Amino acid sequence: MTKIRVRFAPSPTGPLHMGGVRTALFNYLFAKQHDGDFILRIEDTDQQRFVAGAEEYIVESLRWCGIMPNEGVLENGAIAVEPSLRHPHAPYRQSQRKAMYRQYADLLVAGGNAYYAFDTAESLDAKRKEAESQGLAFLYGPSSRLGLDNSLGMDADALAKRLEEHNGSWVIRFKIPKDEDIVFHDLIRGEIKVHSHTLDDKVLWKSVDGLPTYHLANVVDDHLMEISHVIRGEEWLPSLPLHILLYRAFGWEDSRPLFAHLPLLLKPDGKGKLSKRDGDRLGFPVFPLEWKSPQGEISKGYREGGYFPDAFVNMLALLGWNPGTEQEIMSLDELTRLFSLERVVKSGARFNPEKAHWFNQQYLRAKDNTELASLFAQHLTTAGIDYDPATLPAIIGLIKERAVFVQDFIELSDYFFAAPAQYDPQLSAKHWKEDTPQKIIAVRSFLSQIEPFTKEGIEHPLAQFIQANEWGMGAIMNALRLCMVGAAKGPGMADIMAIIGKEETLRRIDKMLTR
Numbered sequence: 001m002t003k004i005r006v007r008f009a010p011s012p013t014g015p016l017h018m019g020g021v022r023t024a025l026f027n028y029l030f031a032k033q034h035d036g037d038f039i040l041r042i043e044d045t046d047q048q049r050f051v052a053g054a055e056e057y058i059v060e061s062l063r064w065c066g067i068m069p070n071e072g073v074l075e076n077g078a079i080a081v082e083p084s085l086r087h088p089h090a091p092y093r094q095s096q097r098k099a100m101y102r103q104y105a106d107l108l109v110a111g112g113n114a115y116y117a118f119d120t121a122e123s124l125d126a127k128r129k130e131a132e133s134q135g136l137a138f139l140y141g142p143s144s145r146l147g148l149d150n151s152l153g154m155d156a157d158a159l160a161k162r163l164e165e166h167n168g169s170w171v172i173r174f175k176i177p178k179d180e181d182i183v184f185h186d187l188i189r190g191e192i193k194v195h196s197h198t199l200d201d202k203v204l205w206k207s208v209d210g211l212p213t214y215h216l217a218n219v220v221d222d223h224l225m226e227i228s229h230v231i232r233g234e235e236w237l238p239s240l241p242l243h244i245l246l247y248r249a250f251g252w253e254d255s256r257p258l259f260a261h262l263p264l265l266l267k268p269d270g271k272g273k274l275s276k277r278d279g280d281r282l283g284f285p286v287f288p289l290e291w292k293s294p295q296g297e298i299s300k301g302y303r304e305g306g307y308f309p310d311a312f313v314n315m316l317a318l319l320g321w322n323p324g325t326e327q328e329i330m331s332l333d334e335l336t337r338l339f340s341l342e343r344v345v346k347s348g349a350r351f352n353p354e355k356a357h358w359f360n361q362q363y364l365r366a367k368d369n370t371e372l373a374s375l376f377a378q379h380l381t382t383a384g385i386d387y388d389p390a391t392l393p394a395i396i397g398l399i400k401e402r403a404v405f406v407q408d409f410i411e412l413s414d415y416f417f418a419a420p421a422q423y424d425p426q427l428s429a430k431h432w433k434e435d436t437p438q439k440i441i442a443v444r445s446f447l448s449q450i451e452p453f454t455k456e457g458i459e460h461p462l463a464q465f466i467q468a469n470e471w472g473m474g475a476i477m478n479a480l481r482l483c484m485v486g487a488a489k490g491p492g493m494a495d496i497m498a499i500i501g502k503e504e505t506l507r508r509i510d511k512m513l514t515r
Contacts, residue, residue: 004036005228008062008069009043009218012054015291015299016061018351019233019265019274022316026262027231028067029317029339036228040072041221042079042093045211052294055079055093061288064309066332089225094217101212104220104250105172105205113249114204116151116159117173118166123149141200142178168208173201174215174242174249182241187229187260187341194241202242215239219246227257231341234348235273237261260341263320266348274351284353288312306405307356311363315356320349329362361404369393375406383410385417391499398491398499412489416499419508420486423515427488431478437513439471440479444509453502459494483512 008024010016031038040062042055059077062068072080072092080087081096091097108114117140124140127148131138138144146152150173151159163170180196204216212220222230240259247256265274268282276299279286290301302312314330322345323330323338330338364372373392380387399412446465450457466476480493484505490496497505 002228003226004031004034005039005226006031006036006231007039007041007072007222007225007227009041009221009232010058011043011046011049012051012058013046013049014051014054014293015287015289016054016058017274017276018286018288018302018316021061021065021288022265022319023231023233023262024062025065025067025313025316026321026339026341026344028069029336030229030231030341032336033339037071038067038069039089039225039227040069040079040092041225043214043217044093044095045098045214045217047095047209047211057289057291064288064303065313066309067313094221095211097217097221098211101217101220102205102210105212105216108174108204108246108249109172111249112175114172114174115145116163116170117149117201117203118151118162118170119149120169139200140173141176142197145173145175145201166207170207171203172205174204174246176201176242176245182244184240184244184259186237186240187258188263188344189237189261189346192237192240196241199241215242215246219243219250222257223247223250223252223255226255229260230257231260231262234261234264260344263345264348265319266350268351268353273348282353284356302356306407307360308363308367311360312356314363315359319351320345329359329366357404364403364406365400369396369400372396372400372406372409376409379407379410380417385410387417391416394499398495415485415487415490415496419504419511420484422486423482423512424487427478427482431475431482433475436475436479439469439476440483440509440513442469443476443480444506444513447497447502447509448506450502453498453505455492455494455498458497459492462494480509483509 006027008027010020010024028038030036040059042058044050044055056077059073059079063077071087071089074080074087079093080090081093083090105114109116119140124138127144128138140148151162152175154162176196176199178196182194182196182199183191185191202215203213205212240261244256247253266272267274267278274286276286279300285300285302285305287299287301288303290304291299293299303309310332313332314328314335317330317335317339318328321339321343324343370393373389373396376392376396377387377389395413395416396409399409402412403409443462443465446462447458450461463473466473477493478488480497481488481490484490484493484496484500500508
């Protein structure tokens with residue numbers, strides 16, 4: 001059986017979109033499930049759109065998600081340049097492979113499957129405008145190419161002369177066959193048929209920079225790297241007929257990979273593909289990590305927004321795929337075991353930012369309080385809040401059910417770290433009556449005698465004391481909450497007082513009594 005080899009092949013033209021992360025994830029899961037190889041290849045043939053820092057961003061994003069490729073990228077995050085046992089097909093950056101692509105373009109020309117074209121951008125633009133004036137669409141293909149400026153019909157001498165005259169300004173185009181149904185199979189979408197008259201003769205190689213276009217480099221590299229399955233986004237489906245024809249033209253049909261085109265991620269409202277503009281408009285990230293553009297524009301990231309990587313990955317996995325059960329929370333190991341291309345849907349997957357919150361909340365609730373305490377401590381330090389590390393796990397245990405992110409802990413627990421600076425006027429009016437101070441003085445005296453000052457040592461004895469004095473339990477507890485918290489929020493009073501300690505408890509009562 002052929003070894004499973006898949007690749008994630010992004011272009012370094014900006015930050016990696018969460019849809020790209022999902023593509024990488026599905027490739028990773030498929031490879032891991034079949035004990036195969038997951039390769040990273042950087043497709044940077046479009047040098048005009050190259051953005052500095054984008055390549056490093058891609059690698060860091062994959063590392064944060066826990067889905068690092070096992071081929072194409074070194075342990076330090078650098079793209080492999082020299083061939084080795086682990087990286088046999090290096091270099092994995094297409095711009096460093098440019099010398100090889102011309103020979104494959106020449107093979108296609110020699111076989112009658114491609115030709116040289118000398119058309120200028122201005123002449124092609126004029127053709128387009130002429131067609132538009134007649135209500136038509138211009139297509140450089142089987143029906144028009146013989147009337148355009150190219151090598152079709154030229155003899156060898158004429159061609160040599162034109163190549164010399166147009167040094168650095170010609171291209172090689174693929175020759176789409178005339179009047180042919182191109183039939184192929186997609187693992188998600190089934191059989192697809194496209195007629196060749198709908199296709200144009202795509203540019204494969206450009207003399208101006210000596211670089212191939214995406215189509216040639218993609219097919220050549222997938223063949224040379226022995227890719228068994230191409231799992232990519234739906235936006236590449238229109239390119240598949242050309243790629244099928246390229247495999248045929250090269251004589252590589254027997255080793256052609258299987259194809260699976262994933263559904264689009266759709267915006268939360270309305271129609272269309274999820275974009276950065278949607279995130280900006282509705283207030284959620286569309287990138288895994290924060291991105292700072294060369295112009296200084298900062299885009300939000302899921303990592304910096306407080307999402308756990310395993311929650312982010314779990315959420316992404318269920319956009320366009322499901323395990324066939326009601327289960328929603330799955331670790332990366334579980335996803336690897338359960339994933340299958342057969343359960344990937346054809347239709348677009350609508351992104352729900354509230355569901356993303358829900359996933360993070362479930363992962364936060366499941367995490368150990370000690371683990372969360374170390375994360376919480378970082379936020380407290382950043383905020384300049386003094387804290388006792390020993391109390392953080394207990395505090396988190398009392399508040400985490402109401403949190404979505406670790407950063408929510410500060411607002412939910414501020415009263416554990418400082419006495420109230422102000423008191424809710426409505427709560428004061430309702431629960432601090434004329435006779436309340438006298439009762440609270442008695443409660444203070446009782447609390448001062450409790451040892452040990454723990455939840456168990458406070459809760460039941462205090463309740464008995466209140467009942468013995470025939471006071472209303474709610475009235476006393478709400479008055480104490482006003483003293484400790486200053487607002488109608490927080491867990492039980494015994495929990496709060498036990499954590500802040502006897503000395504601070506008595507100090508807060510005194511502050512309320514003397515305000």
